Amino acid sequence: MDPAYDPQKVEARWYSRWEEAGVFRPELNPDGEPFCIVIPPPNVTGSLHMGHALDQTLQDVIIRRKRMQGYAALWLPGTDHAGIATQNVVERELAAEGLTREDLGREAFIEQVWRWKATSGGRITEQIRRMGFSTDWSRERFTMDDGLSHAVRKVFVDLYHEGLIYRGNRIINWCPRCRTALSDIEVEHETIEGRLVTIEYPFTDGDGGIRVATTRPETMLGDTGVAVHPGDERFAGLVGRTVTVPLINRVVPIVADEAVDPEFGTGAVKVTPAHDPLDFDIASRQGLEPIAVIDEVGVITQAGGPYAGLDRFDARREVVADLERGGHLISSEPHTHSVGHCSRCATPIEPYLSLQWFVRVGPLVVPAIEAVRDGTIRFIPDRWEKSYFHWMENLRDWTISRQIWWGHRIPAWYCEACGEVIVSMEEPTGCACGSTTLRQDEDVLDTWFSSGLFPFSTLGWPEDTEDFRRFYPNSVLVTGFDIIYFWVARMIKLGIHLTGEIPFPDVVLHGLVRADDGRKMSKSLGNAIDPLDVVERHGADALRLSLVQAAAQGQDVPFQEEWVDAARRFGNKLWNAVRFATEHLEVGEVPAVGGYPEDPGPEARWILARLAHSVGRIDRMLDEYRFSEAYATAYNFAWSEAFDWYIELTKAPLRDGDAVEARQTLGVVLRDILKMFHPVMPYVTEQLWSHLVGDGFIAAAAWPAPPSLDPPPHFEAFQELVAGVRRLRAEHALAPRHPLELSIVDPEGVVADWWPRQFEALASVTPVIVNDAPAGEHAPIAAGPVHGYVSLAGVVDSEAERSRIDKEIAEARSNLDHAAGKLANEEFVAKAPAAVVAKERARVEQLEDTLAELDRRRAGLG
């Protein structure tokens, strides 16, 4: 073995071997209980970012452990076609050649996107491999695959026939740059400093007028009414009269509608049915006609009269200027309000009246809420359930049609002759009216429509496949909280409705990775760190461990490269621990499972008891998805107990040649440490497994199951004595091996009988068992029931020793006061649990003992 751990060298060699051996396939454990995670599919356009690295590391930790526990574990990988995002990327490439997608035409453009996907789309899957993620590539899926496309089409057709998908003319969110409709959640609201403009619309039949307030004065070009609240006395006599909309001189009625808030602005609202959802509702109740004055690219239409051809924001300025010139502008005041922006390109959204397809969500929502409410599905951490409920309860119908080309084309055909709408799986040959002139809907579906089917469409649904039967419902979903509404909620709604079962019982939600400036890591902010760069510097194992350590349940994860560096050093520590072991053990000597000593002596018993305790804790925590706590436990066990103490304890026996038990124990303990770290650090543990065990893959080995043992009594006393001697040397500036004499009073015979030579090995002292405190100057080292005394004759500056003891006395006294105070409190004794009281009593006893000893020594020093 190399003396130093080289992540790059180690990580180059295992992935293809795992893959070739079929380790990542559930068939590895054919008789195991199924366990399945479906990956949140990254965009084909994308490259791996820190958020993926975190998300997928957590999934790999889960799946690798389950695999080791004998489950038929499947982690199904896939990618998402990401309609708008991907189309934008390819369009940008075309633009560089001076071309638009229209220049190519639909078919050629789509071919171009597929070509692009074939060459660039594989990058993300390569990166997933580099990270060591154990996905089953034989089952890889893409949302535009034949199978998944078939599922999408079937769902559309079925929901249409159930009346849950419909087509309608409504106000939707429109991005004038992407030139497509968007759903409500694809709109990001941003608080903007705008202006609230008050305009007076003169009465048609007399003097004066009615004042309306608006933040979007340009929309007045499309006004077809003015509305007031029916109960608003200020306007009581005005309802039914007409006003003339300035600039375009349209005569429109004043109507009364409940939707108007009398408190806002002037209490009267201009009604622009074609460009505002609220106005659209009012208009449909009041019989007002919509007039579209802004077109699909955000330019004023012919209906906008003299403003036709102007961009919407230029038109706003012109309209206000003209209103002012005409004396119609009453005021213009600063006004902060929130404005929707396209989540893909940040262009301000235009509410736009158009014919779109919608999913009627009402009937889907009810069971989806119920499943979470009754605990069939649980969110971890559960605080997200509340916002899930709130969001679901206020959902509006989902706009699913997109006016782009890259995606699942809507399976609807329109008869040119009679206008009949035909929705079907296969392209219809003709219409019932006899015509064969059919035209397919031009639109494609929202990308999230297909991702919403991912937990089952990837397993072969709607066919009744073996995978679907085995792995649906999935076992757990792991994803970021930012995607609950986009994805999680839709999988739940669609999953329950279409399959009759919940898609997964557990939803584990982690936070966002934040950069060291505390902000969300993102390309656009320029603070993103490429995980692959970090992997190059420190290795995938180190990055993975550092992310797991930092990912406290559901909290955001601050990324700091020092953590990765520390994780890499842990890898080095593991490396060298195994290297030490292999200097004493033969390959083949350490079995892949079991092999624990039958009736271990004290050292072995101690570390095995600690091992069993740690594995138990880790299991409990991982079962509860408390990744960072589980691996803090594993890390501390490995480093602070196994390496710092146990390896040191094996050195004397190994050297002295009576090492049967030490060899055996060292082997199984290190083997189990490798196993517990394998889910997080797959590469280095696999490499070290090959050196230590050399039998099969650790990736396919059984999860640790050490026997539960009682720890030997008073091991802590031994540790304290060793530490005490070391401290004494340090504080008196003595060399680490400066000879000292340690006398031990050990009435129960629990320490010194076991480890005389270990004191020599770990503390460089030779202990002498005595019955009473020795005479002469010595330093007391109290350790519970055992007392140690280090002779100070001629070696120690008694002044320094006095101050050391004074310090210890002060500390002991303060602790004693605190504990004694508790016990003096009758209510504490009466009400606290017996175990807590007993613990406190023992503590007081020990402290009194210690203090008496310290006092005696202090007096002895003069």
Add this chain to the structure above:
RNA sequence: GGGCGCUUAGCUCAGUUGGCUAGAGCGCUUCCCUUACAAGGAAGAAGUCGGGGGUUCGAAUCCCUCAGCGCCCACCA
């Protein structure tokens, strides 16, 4: 306008049914190149757990309140 999260060592953060003598990594101080590891070892300094109030035998942990920071949702035109 609603809802949520955060505030703990110099820095970044852990700390699930209240029992903590409050932890980790990095940084800092002292000593040590001891044949697994100097990417290391040993020892150490360092915190009124944001402020105030309350519940309790006992609060970093539960309740109220104030302050600062951050996030999500929302058709007040």
